[in-house]
Amino acid sequence: MTEQEVIELIDSSLAEEFELDRVDMTPEANIYEELGLDSLDTVDMVIVLEGAFDFKIREEEAVRAIRTLGDIHRFVLEKVADQN
Amino acid sequence: MHYDSIIIGAGLSGLTCALLLARSGRRVLVLEQHSRPAPVVRGFQRGGIYFDSGFHYAGGLGEGGPLQPLLRHLGLEDKLQLFPYAADGFDRLRIASSGEEYLLPVGFNNIRRYLGEKFPQARSEIALYLDEIVSQWRNFPYLDLNADLADFGMETVHGCSLRERLEVFSAWPELQSLFSMHSLLYGVPPEWASLSLNAQVAGSYYHSVHGIVGGGRRLVDALLVLLAEAGVDICCNAAVSRVLVGEEAVSGVRLQSGDEFPAGEVIATLNPTQLPGLLPASGLRPAYLKRLKNLRQTPSAYIVFASSRQSLEFLRGRNLFMQPRAGVFNPSADQPLEERSFYLAGADQGRDGAIKGLIGIVPAYYEEVSSRQIPEPGRPEGYAAWKTGISDRLLQMFKKCCPELADLELLELATPLTLCDFSRATEGAIYGVGRWLGQYNPHPVTRLPGLFLSGQAVTGPGLLGAMVAGYLTCGSILGHEHLRGELRACR
Numbered sequence: 001m002t003e004q005e006v007i008e009l010i011d012s013s014l015a016e017e018f019e020l021d022r023v024d025m026t027p028e029a030n031i032y033e034e035l036g037l038d039s040l041d042t043v044d045m046v047i048v049l050e051g052a053f054d055f056k057i058r059e060e061e062a063v064r065a066i067r068t069l070g071d072i073h074r075f076v077l078e079k080v081a082d083q084n
Numbered sequence: 085m086h087y088d089s090i091i092i093g094a095g096l097s098g099l100t101c102a103l104l105l106a107r108s109g110r111r112v113l114v115l116e117q118h119s120r121p122a123p124v125v126r127g128f129q130r131g132g133i134y135f136d137s138g139f140h141y142a143g144g145l146g147e148g149g150p151l152q153p154l155l156r157h158l159g160l161e162d163k164l165q166l167f168p169y170a171a172d173g174f175d176r177l178r179i180a181s182s183g184e185e186y187l188l189p190v191g192f193n194n195i196r197r198y199l200g201e202k203f204p205q206a207r208s209e210i211a212l213y214l215d216e217i218v219s220q221w222r223n224f225p226y227l228d229l230n231a232d233l234a235d236f237g238m239e240t241v242h243g244c245s246l247r248e249r250l251e252v253f254s255a256w257p258e259l260q261s262l263f264s265m266h267s268l269l270y271g272v273p274p275e276w277a278s279l280s281l282n283a284q285v286a287g288s289y290y291h292s293v294h295g296i297v298g299g300g301r302r303l304v305d306a307l308l309v310l311l312a313e314a315g316v317d318i319c320c321n322a323a324v325s326r327v328l329v330g331e332e333a334v335s336g337v338r339l340q341s342g343d344e345f346p347a348g349e350v351i352a353t354l355n356p357t358q359l360p361g362l363l364p365a366s367g368l369r370p371a372y373l374k375r376l377k378n379l380r381q382t383p384s385a386y387i388v389f390a391s392s393r394q395s396l397e398f399l400r401g402r403n404l405f406m407q408p409r410a411g412v413f414n415p416s417a418d419q420p421l422e423e424r425s426f427y428l429a430g431a432d433q434g435r436d437g438a439i440k441g442l443i444g445i446v447p448a449y450y451e452e453v454s455s456r457q458i459p460e461p462g463r464p465e466g467y468a469a470w471k472t473g474i475s476d477r478l479l480q481m482f483k484k485c486c487p488e489l490a491d492l493e494l495l496e497l498a499t500p501l502t503l504c505d506f507s508r509a510t511e512g513a514i515y516g517v518g519r520w521l522g523q524y525n526p527h528p529v530t531r532l533p534g535l536f537l538s539g540q541a542v543t544g545p546g547l548l549g550a551m552v553a554g555y556l557t558c559g560s561i562l563g564h565e566h567l568r569g570e571l572r573a574c575r
Contacts, residue, residue: 017371040531043524044371056522058242 006053006080007073013052014045014072027070035069045072055079087113087317090337090345092324093353094121096138096547097538099307100554101351103158106314108562113345114316115337117323117508121308124507125300130495133441134432135389137498139300140443141169141403141429142547143285146190146292150227153574154551163306167434169293170401177262180485181409186262187402192218192290199259206256213249213263214290220280221287224543226555229568229575233559240519243278247412250274257410264413265405268427268447270545271382271515274412281519281544288548297434303547327352327362327535334534351557353539355510356517356526357381367532379541380520381450383415384500384512388444388478389431390492395438398488399430406485417449421474422481442492444482450500450511471497517541528557536560 001009015022020035031037037045042064046057053076057063066072089105091098094116106112120126124138144151145166155161171194173187189198196214200207222228246264253259264274266286274282296302311318326338327350336346352359360373398404407413407425415424424446431441456467475497483489500512509516516539519525528536538557540549559567 017374018369038531040527040529041369041371043527044369044375047375047524048371060242 001080003077006077009052010049010072010076011069013048014069017044017048025069027068027073029069030067031069031072032067049076053080055083085111085113085317085345087111087345087347089113089349089351090115090347091351091353091538092337093539094118094318094320095353095539096122096125096303096307096550097540097553097557098351098353099304099311100158100551101353101538101558102316102318103307103311103314104554104558104567105349105351105561106311106316108558110349112314112316113347114311114318115322115324115339115345116318116320119320121318121320122300122304126304127300128496130389131391131493133391133495134299134301135441135443135496136299136429136431137387139296139303139547141174141289141293141295143288143293144227144291144548145294149292150222150288151548151551153229153571154226154555156574157571158307158551159310160303160306163309164302165297165434166294167297168401169295173402174289174293175265175403175405176398177258177265177405177407178485179258179261179407179410184258184410186258188262188290190290190293195290199262203256203259206253206259209252210259213252216249216279217283217287217290220283221291222284223280224284224552225564226552226559226568226571227284227548229572233564240278240281241522241524243280243521245521246274246277246279246282249279250412260412261407261410265407265425267413268405268415268425268445270518271447271513272518272520273415275414276518276520278519278521284544285546285548295434299432299434324362326364327359327367329364329367329532332533334532347534349534349536349561351536351538353537353553354508355381355513356537356539356541357510358508359537363532367535368530372531375524376526379517379525380523381509381511381513382515382518382545383417384448384450384503384509385498385514386421386446386448386474386478386500387498387502388442388446388475388482388494389496389498390442390444390479390494391440392442392489392493393440393491395440396430396442396488397439398486399428399442400433400439404428404486415447417451421446421477426481428482428486441495442482442489444478445514446478446481448500448512450504450513453500453512456501471499474499515540515545519544528553528560 088110089112091114127136175188177186250260323340325340328336334350338344356376426446429443430439503509503512538553543549543553
């Protein structure tokens with residue numbers, strides 16, 4: 001999977017599962033303030049990413065530190081790289 | 085009538101929620117689709133014998149135990165008569181292949197001493213393992229009144245599995261049996277159960293073990309008296325077909341009959357996999373609804389209710405866990421019935437009379453019986469014969485392992501289909517949604533204002549799980565510090 005494909009899979013999965021508008025989904029967008037997620041959504045986000053990429057996310061600290069969509073991209077790209 | 089809070093489901097967690105919310109000043113309505121409240125915990129009578137079908141024995145009710153403040157706070161302590169299980173062995177393990185037997189005494193120190201004597205080579209490993217259980221078993225909100233509420237449950241998602249932890253005892257498979265047998269009490273196989281889940285359930289029994297004189301029905305009766313005093317309305321034969329959602333918040337429920345009840349708070353205690361079917365499409369995010377639908381259920385069971393002409397003294401004050409061969413308990417759908425582990429308990433104990441009823445629980449799987457699922461009335465023609473065949477096999481199996489059960493007569497057999505139809509358990513799951521490693525069980529709070537979850541899926545199984553679920557949900561509504569403060573005063 002190329003970097004671009006990974007990012008596309010993240011964005012399309014989140015857009016579908018959280019009913020987000022793709023127009024708003026810029027890497028700089030704050031997922032809580034701009035995309036309207038809240039702390040209760042965090043677990044669902046983890047489950048969506050686990051399902052899309054078939055890995056387990058155990059990095060609770062790192063997940064808690066996520067603020068922007070770009071943070072999610074970087075987090076997943078690192079995990080995908082680790083897997084390979 | 086306008087209600088502040090509507091609770092879907094009159095099981096133990098629903099009734100606990102109802103009592104706590106009513107005492108905080110809310111008008112509360114409980115809706116139950118069955119004809120009577122708490123149908124599973126209430127048990128039933130057959131052949132003059134009372135049988136429990138939901139509650140069998142409870143841990144953590146002894147002096148200083150974490151359930152004590154909860155019962156006291158609810159007002160149940162004075163209304164229930166408890167009796168202790170046998171101190172020298174509340175559970176007996178019998179291994180069929182070798183005929184060996186072990187007793188598990190009550191109390192961490194007694195267990196340590198007894199097992200240390202039986203397995204002197206493993207003494208230090210036993211001590212380490214039990215120390216771990218001691219440090220973990222109360223580590224849950226409302227069991228430990230100071231536990232951190234933010235991250236509860238994470239250990240059961242990512243922790244070490246019970247099977248992994250018990251590898252250290254591979255030279256002593258009997259110890260693996262003894263330390264994993266209580267997985268039958270929460271339904272998640274040791275490979276998928278976190279050590280902390282096992283600690284929460286098994287640890288409560290290691291601490292103290294009690295039964296209720298008169299069984300689960302006495303608990304239900306006592307709760308109903310308290311609920312009436314608190315002004316809670318309970319409506320039975322009332323199946324909810326829809327949770328109504330107004331302007332971005334819950335607005336009430338609609339019943340299958342078409343009746344509607346408005347309310348600003350709805351607490352759903354049903355199996356959470358059934359909740360998405362009650363919600364309008366726009367109520368919650370697809371990610372969350374999918375997560376609820378995909379929650380993994382615990383296995384189902386065959387439950388035998390039989391009578392014995394002789395008093396079943398070997399089950400007085402202690403249950404029997406039967407395992408074909410020593411080692412970590414490993415229930416699976418691939419095993420023929422005769423090779424499964426099972427659990428036996430004497431019915432209606434706590435009185436001085438003879439124990440004439442036997443309850444036998446054997447793990448079973450919905451896929452084994454799903455082809456026979458036809459809505460009642462009108463099971464297929466071969467159904468009765470099939471059920472008789474299963475009963476005969478189970479009774480044979482019990483008698484073979486337990487010569488004490490020479491003259492058993494079957495009174496009733498519950499199959500996974502019974503659990504499906506009677507308890508409305510998805511796939512007949514005996515403990516509902518389990519806490520499987522890797523699975524995020526739902527939190528009591530949802531994103532939809534006014535909609536809350538409760539029940540064993542948010543905590544764990546049993547009397548303890550159901551009551552703690554009630555507190556956890558009501559704490560989310562009324563404020564955890566408020567409720568925990570009241571509980572501290574009940575210690």
